[in-house]
Amino acid sequence: MLGIVTFYLLSNRHKAIVKTLFFQKTGLVDGEWTVNNDTKEYKMRSPTFLIDGIYKSMEGPKASRYIQLNQTEKLLWITGFNVKAIDEKTNKTISNDFICHMNVDINDTQYYSHWQLEDRIGKQYPRLTSLSNGLENFDFPKGFGVPIIGNDFLNVTTQSLNINIPTIFKTIKHEVTVKYENYNKTQKPLLSKTVFIELPYDKKNPYKCPLDPASNQCIPVETKNHSYDDGKGNMLSGHWVIPTRTKTYRSSITKQLQIKDSLRLHFSAPHVHPFATNISIFDKTANKTITACKVTNYKNKIGLAKIEPFSSETGIWLYENHEYELVLTTNNTSKIDQDMMGSMFLFFYDSELDNKISH
Structure with a gap:
C-alpha cells in the first residue's frame, strides 16, 4: 500500500521512469537495444517505450546506451544524426509527435585527451548535440563534421513524447542513426x-x-x-x-x-x-x-x-x-x-x- 501511494504521489516524469523499469525488468516489453552498424551509418533501435497517457516535454519513458562507431582507433567523421519513431507491433515509421529528444554526449576526458587538448576538459557540459520534436534529422554543411576515434564512447539518450492523445496504450521504439564517413584529409572539424x-x-x-x-x-x-x-x-x-x-x-x-x-x-x-x-x-x-x-x-x-x-x-x-x-x-x-x-x-x-x- 505504501508503494502504491508513493507511486501516485510521484510526478509524471518519475512515474514514467518507474513504469519503464518495471515493464522492462519483468519482460513485459522489450528492454534491449538493437544495433546495426553498417558502413557510414550506426543505426540502432531503443528498448520498447509504453505510451499510456500524456507525456509532455521531459516527462516520457526514455533509455540510454553507450556506443562505439567501431572497435578500432581509426579516425572517423560524424556528418549528421537522425531519430524517428517506430510502431513496435507493425515495425512502421509513425508520427514524430512521439519523439521528445535524442541527446548525444561525449566523454570529454577521453575525447580531448586523445588530441592533447586537456585544457578543454570540464569547461562545459559534454553534450555534443540534441535532436528534438521538430528537428529530428540534420546533416552538417558539406565538408564539415565532428572527428572521433572509432572506439571512443558516445552516450545516446532518447526520450518519448505524447502531448495530444490522452487515451492511449501504444508500444513504440526510437530508431537512432549516427551518420559518419572515413577521414580523407579534406574535412574540417567542428567544435x-x-x-x-x-x-x-x-x-x-x-x-x-x-x-x-x-x-x-x-x-x-x-x-x-x-x-x-x-x-x-x-x-x-x-x-x-x-x-x-x-x-x-x-x-x-x-x-x-x-x-x-x-x-x-x-x-x-x-x-x-x-x-x-x-x-x-x-x-x-x-x-x-x-x-x-x-x-x-x-x-x-x-x-x-x-x-x-x-x-x-x-x-x-x-x-x-x-x-x-x-x-x-x-x-x-x-x-x-x-x-x-x-x-x-x-x-x-x-x-x-x-x-x-x-x-
Missing part, C-alpha cells in the same frame, strides 16, 4: 558549444504567480532540474513556464560561448518546446541579429512541425570582445500555461583541432 536561456526566479518563493509583466523573472517548471546558481546567490532556470499570448525571452550567452579571439559559426541545432516561434543569436555590441531559426507549430494540434537550423559552408564570425544574447519568441495559443526551453547547439570551425589532425 560544439551549447548555449541556453537562463531566467532568474525567486528562490524563496519560486512558484509565485503572477509575475510582474515588466520583470525579467520566470516561474520554473521545477527547481531540481535545469536550475542554476549565477555565482552571486541568485537562481536561474532553463525550464520555465510561459503564459498565454506572445512573449519574448532573452539572456546573455557571452560566458557560455567562452570565445577566445574569434570563432566561425557553421551550424546550429536549436532545441525549443511547442509554442516557440523563433530563436536567434543577437550581437548586442553590433546591435544586430547574427542568425535566426524559424519555428513552425502545427495548427490543428500541439507540437512542432519544423525547426529550421542554421547551416553555412561560409560561416559567420563571432568575437571575444562582443556581447551576445539568445533571444526566444513564443506564442502560447492554448488556454493554459505551458513549459518552455530555449537552447542552441552551436558548431564552430575548430582550427586548433584541425592543426593537430593535419599534422
Whole structure:
C-alpha cells in the first residue's frame, strides 16, 4: 500500500521512469537495444517505450546506451544524426509527435585527451548535440563534421513524447542513426558549444504567480532540474513556464560561448518546446541579429512541425570582445500555461583541432 501511494504521489516524469523499469525488468516489453552498424551509418533501435497517457516535454519513458562507431582507433567523421519513431507491433515509421529528444554526449576526458587538448576538459557540459520534436534529422554543411576515434564512447539518450492523445496504450521504439564517413584529409572539424536561456526566479518563493509583466523573472517548471546558481546567490532556470499570448525571452550567452579571439559559426541545432516561434543569436555590441531559426507549430494540434537550423559552408564570425544574447519568441495559443526551453547547439570551425589532425 505504501508503494502504491508513493507511486501516485510521484510526478509524471518519475512515474514514467518507474513504469519503464518495471515493464522492462519483468519482460513485459522489450528492454534491449538493437544495433546495426553498417558502413557510414550506426543505426540502432531503443528498448520498447509504453505510451499510456500524456507525456509532455521531459516527462516520457526514455533509455540510454553507450556506443562505439567501431572497435578500432581509426579516425572517423560524424556528418549528421537522425531519430524517428517506430510502431513496435507493425515495425512502421509513425508520427514524430512521439519523439521528445535524442541527446548525444561525449566523454570529454577521453575525447580531448586523445588530441592533447586537456585544457578543454570540464569547461562545459559534454553534450555534443540534441535532436528534438521538430528537428529530428540534420546533416552538417558539406565538408564539415565532428572527428572521433572509432572506439571512443558516445552516450545516446532518447526520450518519448505524447502531448495530444490522452487515451492511449501504444508500444513504440526510437530508431537512432549516427551518420559518419572515413577521414580523407579534406574535412574540417567542428567544435560544439551549447548555449541556453537562463531566467532568474525567486528562490524563496519560486512558484509565485503572477509575475510582474515588466520583470525579467520566470516561474520554473521545477527547481531540481535545469536550475542554476549565477555565482552571486541568485537562481536561474532553463525550464520555465510561459503564459498565454506572445512573449519574448532573452539572456546573455557571452560566458557560455567562452570565445577566445574569434570563432566561425557553421551550424546550429536549436532545441525549443511547442509554442516557440523563433530563436536567434543577437550581437548586442553590433546591435544586430547574427542568425535566426524559424519555428513552425502545427495548427490543428500541439507540437512542432519544423525547426529550421542554421547551416553555412561560409560561416559567420563571432568575437571575444562582443556581447551576445539568445533571444526566444513564443506564442502560447492554448488556454493554459505551458513549459518552455530555449537552447542552441552551436558548431564552430575548430582550427586548433584541425592543426593537430593535419599534422
